[in-house]
Amino acid sequence: MASVPKRHTYSGNVVANKNHHSLHMNNEILHPIRKNQRKHATFGPYIIGSTLGEGEFGKVKLGWTKASSPTEVPKQVAIKLIRRDTIKKDADKEVKIYREINALKHLTHPNIIYLEEVLQNSKYIGIVLEFVSGGEFYKYIQRKRRLKESSACRLFAQLISGVNYMHYKGLVHRDLKLENLLLDKHENLVITDFGFVNEFFKDNELMNTSCGSPCYAAPELVVSTKPYEARKADVWSCGVILYAMLAGYLPWDDDHENPTGDDIARLYQYITQTPLKFPEYITPVPRDLLRRILVPNPRRRVSLRSIERHEWLKPHYTFLNIQPNYWDEQLQKQHPQLSNRGDVGRHSTYSSSASSDLKSRDRNTLITKSTMEQSRISSQPTTNRSVSSTSNNDSKLAFNNRKDYSVASERTSESSKYTCNTKSDAQMEKTAAKHSFRGKKHTSVAGLITIPGSPTTARTKNILSEPTEHVSRPDRQRFTQEEFHRIGNYHVPRSRPRPTSYYPGLSCNAVDNSLLDIPINKLDSNGKLADNRNVISLPNFEGKSLKAVQDSTKATVSNNSIVLLSEGPAAKTSPVDYYYATGDLNHGDRPTAETIVKMNKDLANKAVENSFSQEKVDQESVSIVSIVKDFNGSADEEGSETQQENVGHSSNKSDISSDKENKKNYERKRFSFMSLYSTLNGSRSTVESRNSKGNAIPVSSRNPSGQSNKTNTKITQQQQPHNLSDSSILKVPNPEKNTNDGRRRKNTSYNAENNPARSVRASVMVSTLREEDGSAWSNNGDNNIEVQTSTARKVLNFFKRRSMRV
Numbered sequence: 001m002a003s004v005p006k007r008h009t010y011s012g013n014v015v016a017n018k019n020h021h022s023l024h025m026n027n028e029i030l031h032p033i034r035k036n037q038r039k040h041a042t043f044g045p046y047i048i049g050s051t052l053g054e055g056e057f058g059k060v061k062l063g064w065t066k067a068s069s070p071t072e073v074p075k076q077v078a079i080k081l082i083r084r085d086t087i088k089k090d091a092d093k094e095v096k097i098y099r100e101i102n103a104l105k106h107l108t109h110p111n112i113i114y115l116e117e118v119l120q121n122s123k124y125i126g127i128v129l130e131f132v133s134g135g136e137f138y139k140y141i142q143r144k145r146r147l148k149e150s151s152a153c154r155l156f157a158q159l160i161s162g163v164n165y166m167h168y169k170g171l172v173h174r175d176l177k178l179e180n181l182l183l184d185k186h187e188n189l190v191i192t193d194f195g196f197v198n199e200f201f202k203d204n205e206l207m208n209t210s211c212g213s214p215c216y217a218a219p220e221l222v223v224s225t226k227p228y229e230a231r232k233a234d235v236w237s238c239g240v241i242l243y244a245m246l247a248g249y250l251p252w253d254d255d256h257e258n259p260t261g262d263d264i265a266r267l268y269q270y271i272t273q274t275p276l277k278f279p280e281y282i283t284p285v286p287r288d289l290l291r292r293i294l295v296p297n298p299r300r301r302v303s304l305r306s307i308e309r310h311e312w313l314k315p316h317y318t319f320l321n322i323q324p325n326y327w328d329e330q331l332q333k334q335h336p337q338l339s340n341r342g343d344v345g346r347h348s349t350y351s352s353s354a355s356s357d358l359k360s361r362d363r364n365t366l367i368t369k370s371t372m373e374q375s376r377i378s379s380q381p382t383t384n385r386s387v388s389s390t391s392n393n394d395s396k397l398a399f400n401n402r403k404d405y406s407v408a409s410e411r412t413s414e415s416s417k418y419t420c421n422t423k424s425d426a427q428m429e430k431t432a433a434k435h436s437f438r439g440k441k442h443t444s445v446a447g448l449i450t451i452p453g454s455p456t457t458a459r460t461k462n463i464l465s466e467p468t469e470h471v472s473r474p475d476r477q478r479f480t481q482e483e484f485h486r487i488g489n490y491h492v493p494r495s496r497p498r499p500t501s502y503y504p505g506l507s508c509n510a511v512d513n514s515l516l517d518i519p520i521n522k523l524d525s526n527g528k529l530a531d532n533r534n535v536i537s538l539p540n541f542e543g544k545s546l547k548a549v550q551d552s553t554k555a556t557v558s559n560n561s562i563v564l565l566s567e568g569p570a571a572k573t574s575p576v577d578y579y580y581a582t583g584d585l586n587h588g589d590r591p592t593a594e595t596i597v598k599m600n601k602d603l604a605n606k607a608v609e610n611s612f613s614q615e616k617v618d619q620e621s622v623s624i625v626s627i628v629k630d631f632n633g634s635a636d637e638e639g640s641e642t643q644q645e646n647v648g649h650s651s652n653k654s655d656i657s658s659d660k661e662n663k664k665n666y667e668r669k670r671f672s673f674m675s676l677y678s679t680l681n682g683s684r685s686t687v688e689s690r691n692s693k694g695n696a697i698p699v700s701s702r703n704p705s706g707q708s709n710k711t712n713t714k715i716t717q718q719q720q721p722h723n724l725s726d727s728s729i730l731k732v733p734n735p736e737k738n739t740n741d742g743r744r745r746k747n748t749s750y751n752a753e754n755n756p757a758r759s760v761r762a763s764v765m766v767s768t769l770r771e772e773d774g775s776a777w778s779n780n781g782d783n784n785i786e787v788q789t790s791t792a793r794k795v796l797n798f799f800k801r802r803s804m805r806v
């Protein structure tokens with residue numbers, strides 16, 4: 001039987017049913033190569049594919065290079081297509097676009113999106129980015145409900161490394177949020193969307209423009225009109241992201257008085273006045289880190305450097321110890337010619353196919369810029385950003401050069417991404433590769449050529465010829481070559497003081513000497529301090545005197561840890577009541593109530609035995625340590641969260657029973673989340689809800705016009721709801737008083753039935769539901785309707801807020 005030829009799908013060859021055969025024959029004769037090929041739109045050298053996403057500026061399309069031979073694997077890219085007519089009307093947009101382009105040109109880091117090149121034609125400007133195939137990070141969290149600690153730790157380390165690199169380059173992102181993070185195919189984090197990026201100066205690190213998204217923006221951006229320290233604002237956003245990774249929902253997302261979050265002043269009042277609460281499944285060490293990051297007062301907020309040294313990130317110290325300029329150096333090593341030339345374009349990646357693209361080049365002008373030499377490879381600050389409009393010859397030159405780079409950049413093996421000359425390089429390379437297998441081709445640098453006579457020349461030139469701001473390098477001298485020492489076959493960074501525990505701030509010299517410890521032999525059988533000679537009194541903490549034990553011999557063993565042990569108020573009656581303050585020395589703060597951990601004697605001893613390995617202590621702390629919010633021992637005066645933490649954590653209970661109790665509570669809570677959702681009629685995911693008529697409302701971060709919901713709310717000083725300096729130590733609410741949301745927070749165990757709002761909030765990130773979990777909630781009548789309504793609104797608001805900007 002004769003086979004029926006398939007219908008052609010490419011345009012111009014739509015086959016009519018009747019004469020398809022003859023038409024097909026004709027077509028084959030006319031276009032023999034095109035058989036079964038679909039005609040795609042092209043943009044420059046790229047074939048345009050499906051839409052990857054949509055943003056404020058327009059669509060982001062998948063693109064790939066044309067393969068000139070059957071063996072050539074096309075390179076995939078993501079092309080952000082921006083209509084030129086839209087930016088002509090909107091100067092702000094234009095600034096944002098060029099900000100993004102200019103910033104990306106300077107950034108070469110495995111966890112920052114890589115700019116391939118920028119193209120334009122008469123209709124569009126196309127920002128060609130590397131294609132990141134793992135999808136959006138917030139969807140990933142939704143799918144998983146929340147991340148495992150190890151996974152969150154790895155991704156957070158990558159985020160910190162990327163942000164740190166950016167800061168090192170003198171740039172601040174100012175819009176870090178889950179939606180601006182992507183994952184690559186190996187689940188490495190990639191920071192994108194640099195529309196709000198700005199440069200800071202060493203002498204003037206303060207900024208005035210409020211930007212970011214309300215849920216992620218640091219309070220100082222919103223509640224104050226004063227200039228803010230932008231790097232600290234990025235740190236805050238990282239904290240919110242970390243919280244979302246670990247909890248599965250955003251912190252401070254349950255203000256009943258402001259359920260929509262539209263009242264930004266109120267939202268921030270809530271943020272600055274409400275203690276940070278944690279679900280019980282977040283363990284003490286990451287909690288400690290979060291408490292240091294999400295401090296409303298930016299001066300008291302931990303720095304990136306201290307974050308890198310936090311105990312929780314210990315597994316990734318090696319990665320975090322890679323100096324930011326390492327990434328630049330690798331590029332320089334790989335392409336030394338780039339440092340000497342300013343005429344380099346980033347076109348190496350489509351080498352062989354590009355020659356056949358003359359036509360498309362005619363249509364789509366290659367935008368490049370003569371200042372490309374001050375690009376990623378230069379870790380030095382930009383000093384002059386003058387623009388020279390180049391002729392088409394420049395484009396040609398760039399095209400002629402591309403072969404060199406393509407040869408150099410043809411590295412198929414991801415791990416051989418960088419050339420390593422030293423052992424330490426090898427070590428760093430290994431670590432670096434672990435964190436990014438994307439196999440970036442560090443070829444050349446992106447730039448812009450403005451074509452004389454092109455419709456955008458004048459505007460483009462205006463933007464690009466902004467006087468060059470001086471980007472100063474933060475004073476950051478870490479781990480130079482001589483600081484590496486050899487372990488086995490590797491050169492690894494010499495360990496630097498890494499305070500695993502914390503006695504901040506008191507003006508005691510002993511603290512400055514950094515080595516306080518609890519030697520095990522100093523505890524008598526009752527757990528009392530046996531040797532008073534080395535006990536140092538540390539007065540001045542909330543009117544109480546703390547005692548610490550100093551032991552110089554122990555100090556070397558315990559390396560950098562600082563542990564304070566003090567007799568708690570209950571110690572007079574019970575030998576188990578000791579306080580253990582953990583934290584970051586560099587932070588220099590006095591311990592807040594939250595940093596004092598009550599431990600029993602056994603735990604203290606174990607901690608000492610393990611040389612205060614924070615890891616160990618905190619593992620155990622999960623089950624037997626209770627966080628004492630009030631140094632006076634009034635443990636009752638805790639917020640609900642603390643009480644949650646205390647469920648099954650009584651210091652007199654055994655480890656095992658506490659563990660069991662914890663597990664039970666945790667399961668109950670999880671079950672409640674799932675149950676709640678599965679009872680909602682037709683609720684399929686958090687990104688879909690129902691309107692009052694019961695019709696499904698697709699919830700997206702965009703409004704129906706496809707634009708981001710944008711708010712320009714500016715809060716004046718008068719509206720400033722909270723004195724930041726007072727709010728840095730968060731007050732623990734008295735459970736007897738009504739909390740902000742009007743609920744009494746007395747329940748010691750989690751129960752979704754008597755606290756549905758919490759479960760709703762905690763489930764906001766949950767995307768899929770298992771039907772079977774819903775049985776317990778299936779017939780709850782009216783209550784459910786109420787929950788359903790509020791859940792729908794909540795979910796809507798959540799997504800609305802996520803995309804809002806201040």
Ligand SMILES: Nc1ncnc2c1ncn2[C@@H]1O[C@H](COP(=O)(O)OP(=O)(O)OP(=O)(O)O)[C@@H](O)[C@H]1O
Pocket residue numbers: 052053054055056057058060078113129130131132133135136179180182192193195708
């Ligand atoms: N390099 C990329 N690889 C894969 N997908 C991408 C890439 N860049 C963007 N996307 C997809 O396109 C979507 C929109 O991109 P992006 O947020 O950068 O656009 P935008 O116009 O800057 O948006 P906005 O400023 O409103 O956040 C992303 O959420 C993501 O799904």
